[in-house]
């Protein structure tokens with residue numbers, strides 16, 4: 481067994497995984513519409529580790545299913561508790577496209593959804609780069625999630641090719657990537673790319689979201705492109721649950 485596999489297994493068993501939450505706001509009103517759950521690993525030696533630094537390892541080591549199962553359960557449970565406390569926030573999670581092919585993961589998600597108050601407030605995001613790289617899209621699983629009322633989002637879209645390769649799915653949301661939104665306000669070529677992405681998405685009826693909105697110019701660009709939702713440091717960075725509550729209180 482590799483050292484990193486052992487460390488990751490320990491992370492799952494010893495509750496070292498944690499979700500941070502980043503608010504998603506309506507572009508028109510800046511009102512909070514929900515949150516995206518973003519995974520962190522509280523490593524006893526290394527401190528807070530970014531998902532970018534351990535998700536690929538988890539995929540390679542065959543631990544991704546256990547990790548995603550934890551993420552889904554934790555996010556659903558948290559949003560159910562929030563709802564009981566009178567806080568009506570939709571939650572989205574990022575899921576590796578590979579686990580959606582896994583029958584055991586799908587059984588688990590089905591079970592988790594049965595105890596969830598309303599699956600409509602739950603969004604499953606799949607990275608466009610990850611989906612485009614898969615030999616086959618998890619059509620069946622995505623269809624099942626949609627029939628159960630879960631919304632599905634194509635995340636971090638940065639090219640027309642990714643849209644082309646993922647065309648067979650009815651996405652509820654398409655999230656324009658940080659690299660596009662951040663640069664489009666400053667660079668005419670990126671602005672042209674952003675517009676062509678929007679044109680390509682429009683016939684599908686999917687709602688557009690902008691990720692990585694860091695300043696007013698990026699927000700103006702998101703509005704101009706017809707994005708419905710936005711998230712980014714302009715509003716708030718991802719934060720632990722307790723800070724999210726303080727932040728939300730400041731919004732009222």
Ligand code: C2E
Pocket residue numbers: 502517518519530531532535548551573574575576605607635636658691692693694711712713714717718
């Ligand atoms: P993502 O789903 O596209 O999430 C957005 C990333 O952009 C997050 O990075 C967030 O912290 C960052 N971000 C948000 N607003 C801004 C901004 O205004 N400026 C800048 N520079 N960055 C911003 P994070 O949390 O490091 O996550 C990175 C990626 O890791 C996520 O990208 C997602 O693809 C993946 N990820 C996160 N959690 C999970 C998970 O539970 N499962 C899987 N499979 N992947 C996950």
Ligand code: MG
Pocket residue numbers: 516573574605635
């Ligand atoms: Mg995401």
